[in-house]
Amino acid sequence: MEILTQIPQLVVNGLMSGAILAVPAIAFSLIFAVLQISNFSVASHVAIGAYAAFVANTVFGLPAAVAVIAAFAVSGAIGVVSDHIALRPLRGQGPLTVAITSLALNMVLENIVRFSFGNDVRGLDIPIYRDWIFGTVHIAPQQFFNFLIAAVVTAALFCLLAFTSIGRAMRAVADNPKLADIKGINPEQIARLAIFIGMGLAGVGGVLVALQSGIEPTIGFRVILSVFAAAVLGGLGNIPGAVAGALVIGVAEELSLLALPDAYRSAVGFVAIIVALLFFPRGILGKR
Amino acid sequence: MKTTDTTISRRTLLKTAAGAGAAVMMAPAIARAEISGPIRIGGLMSLTGAGGTWGPIMAKVQQTVVDQVNAAGGIMGQKVEYFVEDDQTNPDAGVLAVRKLIDVDKVCAVTGVWSSAVAMPTLPICWQNKVAMLAIAASDTLATMPHHGYFIRTYVPVSLQGKAIGEFGLKRGAKNFYAMLAQNPFSQSMLKGLKDDVEPKGAKVGSVIYDGTKTSFRSEVDQALRTKPDFIMLGGYPQDSASIVKDLYRAGFEGIICGFGTAITQEFINAAGAKAAEGIYxxxxxxxxxxxxxKNLQKITGVKGVLDTNRCQSYDQINLVLLAVAASGQATGEAIQKTIRSTIGGPDGEPVGDVMTGLKLLSEGKKINYEGASSNCEFLPNGNLPNAYFKTMQIKNGVLVVV
Structure with missing residues (x-):
């Protein structure tokens, strides 16, 4: 009976943490959709975004909303530059080569962050508020705002892809880059834009994680397994799928606490990847 | 012309040889010592990962001491070579790093081992290669593992720390304790120390061991609060403890929160924010x-305020190794661990607090007793310190102050 009373709270906690995972998972899927590569340097861009927001918020004293925009712009720009230097020259070598190189790029970028800011744990200068209580369920205002930011970002991206010419061009390149080229769409420019938006979103994800915990150079590495699991579960390249995958992973991680010791929560990500590959190879929403 | 008979009888030769042998054996170690080649010491430091805050600071302290010794001519005419490897606060990386220090750099002692997770797999490698390990790692298990004396710990084992926190809680009237511990090799020892202390006195203890790599501990906090604790013990690292404390604040917890020294640091305050961290012990x-x-360490680091334990321990470790080499006249792991216990870590001899004074006294044939910046540096056969002294601090207005 006590377990039943815990479930609503665990589901709420899971949805809140899933929403945070959704933003970098969208980034991962967007880049995969347009370039057909798994770019694991998303993890370091999560960290870059968190530190960009930290500088904007605590050094320049800017409000949180501006810090989120700064995180998007800085990590997006660094994403484009690092891709141009490290990954673009290897795209012809196949997706596996690029995926492995992206792991190396991730280490390089993470260590640049480390050398620039040190290993100290830092935090954003954001006020902290008591929980809102609804019956047996309580929600922290910060969690709710994180959820809101994630929802707004997802909706904005959806609108961009669905209702603008840039979004249509992106979808065209994702479906068939050669045909898109014939139609006068420059796949290289679209790829660059997708990387900017994708890595920018990873940076926003970094801010959301930073609001929940602290900022340190491995902040992205700590979430990358769950992010990757969410993207695989949703079907790589499927953006609504990435959101659904992130929410499922978030809720599953929390509900697993009913049956598993807390220390094994990370296992949920691995199990989700295995289950997805065995039973939903095209993702829980299938591929468009 | 008188000639001198230079023939030596067999009896005379044996007498002379026996006498010379006895003289050598009875002479102070420093007088008979011979070290061929540079003295090689390794720092197995957590330069990155969870311990990355401390590793670079500790390596710098040790390098400064080595530089001082080398600038004064080294030890017994030999330079000291100091090698640092990053264990990434990760057991796999730690094993590779210690193998490099032992197999490639040929070190006789490994210092600075901060993480218990790293110390567990690297300790057997050290003692099997007769390399002394001087560690900070606080897991109780390390002292009970076979190590043939090659393990020396300058820190207090965690069970004693858990016990001290339990004592503190009882004195403040706590009756319902809850321990929130990051998954690592010392979480069970922390819990055992707390339970052993408070349960016989009628208090209850609940606990959760969580995955410290996650970014949210909301459900773990809910789990803790369901038991209605009046005292929460935090046994993780600054980043996860900060996240937990923020959620405890949001949930309106009003009991006592007290953490281990590894969790409650200035970094923790920065990450949690002064409001959520206020009043935590x-x-x-x-x-x-x-x-x-x-005081010597304050001088060489230029720190005027309170020095942290990691800096003090890294200073003591390098001083102990260098003085042990000088006192024994041998740059071997066996000589270092035995000499630290028997001679320079013992209560006899002239008290010294820095390596240069120690080396001077040893060169004059005197006995020394190194009294460290972190403790009196006397070690039991199992590698532990026999005594522990504790300090209580509380966060007030974003700063840790002594209570």
């Missing part, structure tokens, strides 16, 4: 603030 092994070694 930490009970941790104190350093020897009145010792000569502590």
């Amino acid at each position: 930490t009970v941790f092994p104190s350093v020897a603030e009145t010792s000569a070694a502590y």
